[in-house]
Structures are given as C-alpha cells and as structure tokens.
Amino acid sequence: MTNIAEKLAAQQKEISIAEFFEKNKQILGFDSPTKALITAVKEGVDNSLDACEEARILPDIYVEITETTRGEFKIIIEDNGPGIVKRQIANVFGRLLYGSRFHAIRQSRGQQGIGISAVVMYGQLTTGKAAFVISKTAHQEVAHYAKLLINIKRNRPDILEEDFKVWEGKEHGTRFEITVSGRYVAGKQSVLEYLRATAIVNPHVNITFKDPTGGIINLHRVSEDLPKETIEAKPHPEGIELGQFMNMGKASQHRKLTAFLVNEFSRVSPRVAKEICNKAGVPESRSPKRMSLEEGRAIQKAIAQVKIMAPKTDCLTPIGEVLIRKGMRNVLEGLKPGYYSPPVTREPKVYSGHPFQVEVGIVYGGQLPRDQPVEILRFGNRVPLLYQQGSDVITKAIAGVDWRRYGLEQRGGKGIPYGPAIIMVHVASTQIPFTSEAKDAIANMTPIREEIERALRLCARKLKTHLGKKAKRAKTQEKFDIVQILIPEIAEKAASIVGKPVPKLGKTVTSIMNVIWIDDKLEYDKKRHKGEIHIYNYMAVKRKLNVHTILPANSLDKKKINPEPSEIKGDKITWKLKGIPSTEMFTISFELTGLDKNELGDIEIYISDINPTHVIGAEPLPGDWDLDERGQHSLLAFDDANGEEYEDDIEDDDDENGMDYDEATEMIEDEATEVISNEE
C-alpha cells in the first residue's frame, strides 16, 4: 500500500465520449454484425426523415447496400432534404453529442446527437474507412462534399478531403456513404423489415432500396400529406424534477414566481399559477431566482395537487387510427385475421415534464398462428423498434395485463400471452426515454407503462366484446338449430300419429327463442364494401328498436344506404326502426367506396330503445354516444380516466338472453306434448 492512492490518482483521467462509445459499441446498437448493419441504415434514414419533415418536404429516400469485401458493406443513404450547410457537415457527421434536436421539446426521431456520428465511428473502427458526405442546400449554387473520420481522443472530425462539387440534377439533399462490418440477412430483424415498418407508419415517405443482390425494392408513398408540423413546446410542470425546477428559476428573467410559472411552462394559466403559489404557501411575488430549496419543494408538491390541463398535442404527431389499421394489415402479409380491434389513440399524458401519447392496435384470430406468443410491434416516434423487446416498457405493459380475461392464453395471468394475435403499440413523445443510445427499447417508466396498460385494456375490451358476441351467437345458433330440427320432427311425428296435418311452427319457435337476432354480412367486390345488417324478430310480438353503427363517413356512399338513416353524425349512423312484426326479418344495407379490402373488419352494431337482454348480436349503445362532438369514432374515446372500469363489467352472460339448454329442451318437450294433446 505504498502510496497506492497516489498511484491510483495518476491513472485517473478524462475519457472522451468517442473513446467511451468505441469501447462500448454495443450500447449504440452495434453488438452483432446483423444489428450493426440495421443500426447504420436506421440512423441515416431517421436523420433524413427528420430533416425532410422539419423542412416540410415529402421525403424521397434512396438506400443502397453493397458487399465490398466479404463481411464489409458500403451503405449509401441519399435524401431530398434541405441539405446541410458547408460549415456544419463535418460536425454533424464527425462529432458525437452534436445536434439540433436535443434541446427542442418536440417529437422527432433523433434527439441525442449521437446516431449518425456513431455510424461513422463504427465504420472506421471496423473497416478503417472514412465516411463520405455530399450535401446541397437550395440556396447554394453547388454542393459540398467531405471525406472524414472521427478523431477518437478529441471527439472532433478529422477532415481528409473537402471541396465543392457539382451535383447533377439535385436541387437539395444529402448523400451519406459509409463502409461497415456487418452481415446482411433477410426476414425478421432485417434492413428490409426496418424499411418496411418505417414506410408503414410514415405513409408519406418514398423509399427505394437496392439490396446487396442488386434487387430494387420500391416502397411507394401512399399519402401526399406530411404529418402535421410539430410545434416546439415549453416543459409541462407535472413531474418536473426539483433540481431542474430550481435551475430554471435561477436562469429565469421573470421577476415574479407567477410570471415565471405562466411563461416558462406549458398549460399554466395565471389562475393556475396563483393557485399553485397559494397551495405552496409561497408569495406570488417571490423572485424565482431567490426561491429557496424548501419553497421549490413546496411548489413542486402543489403542482402535483392542482389540476393542470394535459399537455398540448401540437408537439406530438401520433400515427392515427387509419394508419394503424393499414399498418397492421401490411404486417400480416396475406394472412387473414378474424378481427381488427378498433385502434386506440389516447390523449397525451406527462412523465417527468415530457408529454407523451400512446396508441394501440390489435388484430386477432383467423389465420394467425395459435400456438405461439403473440407478435408484438413496437414503435417510438414513428420508428420501428426491432431489438431488446424483453426490456421494453411496451413488453412489460403487455406482460402486466391479464389477457386471460380477453380470450388469450397466459400462464398465471402474467407474461407475454399466447394466441393468434398481433399487438401494436406506438409511443410518441417529445423525449422518448430509451434504455440506451441504441434506441432499441423504451425504459420502464411507470407513467408510460400504466398508460400503455390502459390503452391495451381498452383495445382488448373491444376484442373481448367481439369474442363474446361470437361465442354468444354460436351458442344461440346451436339452440336455434336444435329448435329448428327437433320441433318440426316432433311435430311431424305427432301429426302422423294422430293423422292430422303438421301445425305451423313459427310461433312455437319464437316463443322458445324469444330474442331479436341480429347478424351482419360484409362483402368486398369491385372496390366496394357492401354491408347488410339483418334483424330477425324471434319474439312473440312486434318490436321496435334503434340500430346504430359506426362507418367511416368519408367512404360511405350516401345514395346506397337503405333505408335512409334517421340520423348521421360524423361516423355514427342511427336507424330508428318502427316495428318489426313477430317472425319477420328486416334488412339494413349500405355501401362504402375507396377503402382497401381489409380496412373494414367487423361491423360494430349497437342497439337502443329495447331491453338489451332480448337482443343477440349487438351491444347496448354506450351511454356517451351523443357526448362526443368530434364526430369521430367516439367509442374509441369513451374511456374513463384510467380505463379500468371495464375490467369487470363484462361477465359471461351468455345465458341471460333467453333460456339455457335444459330449459329449451324442456320447453320443446312441453310444446311437443301440447301439439300431440291438442290434436287428440
């Protein structure tokens, strides 16, 4: 121990961030050759998309991968983005922790200022080769190029060559070339899968991909609309850390606490600011600079108690219900599922002062494989997440829901469920809390996990209703079949014994069934969806009822709805049926145009103005059908604050409508006896 402390002190030194990541390249997503190639492409494409969207340009992206030597791949990524000005090219590509999106409170793909320079670093580490960048802005006459490495010890670009260059036929854009060690694979967790998944949730993007075999894959844009422009936001006061709050106070130009709260945070009105100060017992006139730690803590506590509006949505661009449906259909690759659960897009919430928003979609059944864990599709700010599924908050949320209640198999009610389903979850945020710089997985932050769980339950509840309806119908159908086969047989036999004609049985059947039976049919032909809703009255008396459904208003062919609806309100359609005579059937028909074949799944049918226990094949109208004014699928939004009230409200009530088997059998026997005795 002879001066070991001095010896240790001599070894203490600064570690450059580039050095750190060179040694820990797995943290950046370069842990295997396959993943390294995907990560490299992903960082380039994500950058291109961000740049195009910021400049409000519809992105055209070209990706090329060539195997130059065995195990070495040259990657080219070219976009039509705004370009990078000459003086920034080297910094953007040759310096870790350098970027434009880190300090902005706004949804974007790249937020760390690490991704693309990490690719340059990985390239030079594994192949010794420099990156080549050429870029042109609309305001420059010519393009500029640079060939560069990263000086690892200094974390600064080493420019080997740079000059201006004529870039034929290019108005503006950036082209990035790098050679990396890697392995190119097809199938799951591949470059193509990443590009496909990206195209799905970014339908405004055109991607041309030339793979190492020379094959060209075009992923055409299906929408000319850029996602709405995101507006930079101020931090939301909820969940902000005390130290951060104190620092903001110290740096503030405002003289009064209330002005500080109103101007430097989002969603704090003067009234709310006053309320916070009062609750905290801190004078409104306190200078934020001179606020004590104790006062800061009191304000933080008060913020948690005062009702503050949810963050604005204009810093976020969720995928939306239509695209989620489309996206999930694309993933199926021809497999036909039994059911598309209407996607759920939740209202934004806050974690640690950052707004975030959760979206969920589920498809189920049909040709999906049954004896496997469900497939999970994860997205963060419209970027597909292909790795580290096990540590993602999305996976943890899915594993935390008891799926047995919703018809999936799940050992002990925990863990990834088994069954024929695909579950898609998108988290959008101004700051996605990734578990590492590789941006493979979202960290298990409690507010995010709980919000995903709520969205999953809401979506799963639709699935359960669907499955319940199916099971209920199947069961009633069975009863139906028994009644319709047995009664005529018994009646015939009885009639032949007594030598009388067979009696009319309609009334007998209705009195056994005693239900309104609703089913529906949906056909797709010549780019049109043709739908029918059949309402059978198997009750002893004439019945009136209201039938409601939800259909995309824009696609509905108004001329082909029959009968004319009593009311159309956004996507919601209501027919008030005057009265269907006993034993008769009534048909509602409609047509839709302009939708892809699988874009419509189940027709959702609701009923009102009738005792719902008499109806098979439709659900009672939810209480808040009329409350929603957005004219959208309000049913997707009739969640409460936490979505949990639906946990217990759907019990096995198959037998509430009509009788059970024993009763039915008994009744058949009674009726038969009656038929016979009547004829004696």
Added chain:
Amino acid sequence: MTNIAEKLAAQQKEISIAEFFEKNKQILGFDSPTKALITAVKEGVDNSLDACEEARILPDIYVEITETTRGEFKIIIEDNGPGIVKRQIANVFGRLLYGSRFHAIRQSRGQQGIGISAVVMYGQLTTGKAAFVISKTAHQEVAHYAKLLINIKRNRPDILEEDFKVWEGKEHGTRFEITVSGRYVAGKQSVLEYLRATAIVNPHVNITFKDPTGGIINLHRVSEDLPKETIEAKPHPEGIELGQFMNMGKASQHRKLTAFLVNEFSRVSPRVAKEICNKAGVPESRSPKRMSLEEGRAIQKAIAQVKIMAPKTDCLTPIGEVLIRKGMRNVLEGLKPGYYSPPVTREPKVYSGHPFQVEVGIVYGGQLPRDQPVEILRFGNRVPLLYQQGSDVITKAIAGVDWRRYGLEQRGGKGIPYGPAIIMVHVASTQIPFTSEAKDAIANMTPIREEIERALRLCARKLKTHLGKKAKRAKTQEKFDIVQILIPEIAEKAASIVGKPVPKLGKTVTSIMNVIWIDDKLEYDKKRHKGEIHIYNYMAVKRKLNVHTILPANSLDKKKINPEPSEIKGDKITWKLKGIPSTEMFTISFELTGLDKNELGDIEIYISDINPTHVIGAEPLPGDWDLDERGQHSLLAFDDANGEEYEDDIEDDDDENGMDYDEATEMIEDEATEVISNEE
C-alpha cells in the same frame, strides 16, 4: 423552405455529456424511484470494492440510508479503501467520463468513469442538494472534504466548499454522502438484496447496513482472502476490430510487424507472429506504421485461422465452484433443494479482443417452487444484476437451450423454462459489454452467448444424469420391492402347501435382479460429513469392479477412509474392489471436515472394469478421467470444444439393466412353480 438549411444549422450545437445524461437519466439506471436508490448505493459500493481490492485491503463498507423528507433519501457510503488524493476528489465525483479503470485491461466493477458522478448528478437534479465527500489516504496527516455539484453545461465539478478536516480514528478511506429522490422497498430488487447478493459473491467483504428504519444488518466476511490480484493484460488478437488494429499499428513504436504483434498483443509468440505474417502474405519486416488497410485486413483474417492460445486467466477473477455453491445456498433462504449440480467454471474465451469467462451453477428440485419460471441469478464481474433480465445475454442463452432434454418444462423448447430450479450465471471480463451505462444487463454478443450456452448444457447434463439416476433407481427399487415381497410370499405359500420348510431365496432374488446395486448415504454431524457407498452384488456370481468418486481433497479426512483407496489423485479417488461374493454387500466409508452442511450435495459415483449395464446407481467412468492434470474436478472439464456432444448421449436406458416387469413377473412365476414342483 426559405433557407431552412441555415435555420437548422443555427440550431446545431454541442451537447455536454452531463446534459445528455441529465435528460436521459433512465440510461444511467435512474428510471424509477426504487431503482434510483439501488443504483445510487450500487455505484458507491462498487467503487469502494474496486478501490479496496486494487489496494489489497480487505473491504469494510458502511452503508446508511435515511429518509430526510418524504421521498428523499440521504445515502452514506463509507469504506476503508486507500482514499483519494485531494486534487482528484472533485474530478472523481463531479465529472462524467472520468476514471482510472477505463483504459486498463483488467477485470473490475467500474469501467466507465460514469457511475458515481451520475449519482451526484441525479441527486442534484432531483433534490437540488450537493454531494459531500471526505477522504483520507494513509500518507496524509488529515482528511480532505469537498461539497460539490456538477456544472451540467460544462461537465465539470462546482466546488461549493472544500478544506482539510480531522477524521477521528480513520487511517484511510472515503465517505460519500448524497441526497436523492427515491423509494425504499424490501424484498426482490431492493438495496438489501443487492447488498446480500454482493456479499455472496464477494465473501471477503464486510458490509454494515443501516436501513431507513434504523435497523442494522451485518453481512460478515466469511473469507479473509482477497480475490487474487488481477494483472493488467494486453489485448488478445482474436476478434480485434480492423480499425482498432490499424490504429494500434500507427501508434506502435516497433519497427517490424512481428515485433508489434508479439509485444503489443497477448498470447502471440514469435512463432505465432511469423505464422500470421506468412498466412497473411505480408512481410514480417513490414513497419506496422506503414501497413496498408488491405494488409491489415489480411492479417486480421490470418489471426482467425492461426491457433492462438486462449487469453491468460490472470486478468480475471472468477467466483469459483465453492463460492458458487455457497452463494446458491444462501439464495435459497432455508428452502432445501433436491440437488446441487456441480458448478461449471469455463476456461477464458475472447470476444472483440476482450477475454471473458463464464461460470454456471444449478440447483434443482426439493422444496423449490414447481409451477414458476426458473429463478435466474445474473452476475457481471462479481456484481449482481437485478434489472433488465429480459435483454441480458444470460437470459437469451438460457432461453436458447432446450431444457426439456434436461427435465424442465419449456414450451416449444424455447424461452425461460418452468420448474423447480435456480440457474446462476457469472460472466467475468476485462470489459463487460453492458447494454447501457446503467450496467443492468450484458449485451447479446454471440461469442458470449454461445459460451454461456455451452456452460449451461454441461451443467444441465449433470442435472440430467442425476435425474436419470434417480428415475432408474426408483424403477429398479420398485422391481426390487416386488421381488422381495412376492417371492417370499409365494415360497411360503408353496412350502405350506407341500408341508416343507421355506427354501433359501437369495439366489432366486439375485437371478431375477442380476445387477450390482450401488447406493450412497451422506450425513452431516458435528461439522463432519460422513459418507458411505454401498455396493450390493445381486448377481449369481462373485464380481470385481472399480469404484471412483470425487471429493474435495482438502476436506477429506485421510484417516477415515475405509477401505484405503487404491489411488487418490487430486479430488479423484479410486477403489479397486477385488470381488464381492454373490448376494453380499460391501461398504466404502469416508469422512470430510471443514465444509458447510450443504456444500456437499450428491456424491458422484463412477464405475469401471465391469459391464456398466449390470450396474444401477453409478455411471461408467468417463474416458478422460486420467487425462486431466490439474488435479481438479476434471469431470467439469471433460467438455469438448462446444459441449454439445452430450446432447444425445443419454437415452432412456432404464431397462437395459436386467429385465423389464413382464419378464420379471414371468420369472417369479416360473421360480415359484419350480419351488413348488421341487418340493413335490
């Protein structure tokens, strides 16, 4: 798009590493209040352990947690380490990416230079409070203290206060105090669990823990031996990246390629260096500075083809078999398992130039819960890993083994198996590739995963042998019982019918069983293990055989082995038994001292010099019993290159020894008839 490129360029700026981590605190392990508290303690304790071991001091560590305000905890960590010299205190605690262990190729807990300063940053972010550090080295008269924050924009310490200070009764050591937002919990994933698990794999450590209730928990050291001192290594040439290799060449002082290879890499002898140059077709005299990229690539390829010795073990300190056993016992907390599989410590391997070593232990059965996923214990460089199990290479390796072959339940032969087992895996390396700076999980690097899989299979194979032996014995026992109950009954009845005395049945029984039956007994009494091996000859003739077993040589009481072994070689003991007469039993007995009760599990018994199909209760001696010269449990090492050859070599051969039930029953009947007819 009016000069959007310029607008974007103006937003481009450098991000300080502290700023980056402040915003992404989840990456550092501060994603939930519970985890934040554990992470803070862990970083402090890991630092103390590293410092003590480097200074060859037996660590005495004091940890105290107090709840100062609701949700705020003051953490104190004090050690008896070498201390930190005054000029380094502020840097070590107040600067991210600053440390002494990053550049050294040697196994240590902290390697990133991020951990402890991240705790300071998290503390100031969440509570606004400064860290307090006091440290004294053996060479200083007095201690020095500093109260500090981190300047986030500059990533440099802000020293609020510093001075010298008398530290009563302290020769040397460091005390660190910090206040953080957190939540204190008991049970799984708690501070106490982390400390306990740390004590298990670091038996030379004394930890005193004062929890927030004021309760004091002492985890006493159970060993006075520090882990062997690790020697700093040079990089191993295998798996080194091309770019890194070129850089080393450029920086080298050596003039010739061969000298460069021999002197700057580990395990490259002059002969090997020549062979590499020849294979690569690069002149031995090439200056490493002037080596071309193509030559570098050729050398890299040649390195992969030339046989190079595995890395030295002296930069690694595995836990070792005895401590793994001890450790696993402690985890059980009173539950008695049925079987401890002999732990496996593999030879070091290399990934990306970094040596690593894998150790595995399995306990099975007994009172362990049956209907749950197996419990997984993960360690990296003797540090327990409590979070992110799903993304750890250890979990992936476990999920990749088909455990159904080894008696555990596993759906589809993939995923975490179910069953009464605990699987412990330790990865030691000069550079553990963690998935993030939080050091929660080891990245899925193929060489590491494959090596863990091999170790798991080897360990699981022992388990399977044990289970097979158990099942075989149980089945033969059943037959035995039938024979021993039925035959006397039949004989007695027959004798009484014919009025003759009951005949002697020993020969009859032996001719039915026709086996050598071996069982063993192990008792623990007065700190001694007393073992017996019984060999029953149930064959018709006298039989000689050799019996072998493995017992820890150091604990064996040589005076109490009876009969005297024919050979003792390290832990391996052989008795050559001259001949056991038909129907007789022979007993081998031995005693061991100085072992904890559960340190010995099953006695492994092997036989030779006899047809193994005649023996129940022991396995045939493995072919390479004599080959191993280390005098250690060579059976743990008789793996082949990949450990897979054992996959298929154990079939259900229960009935190969002797007859099956039908045969046996038939024979009993025949014998009985014979008995009867003989007496007629």
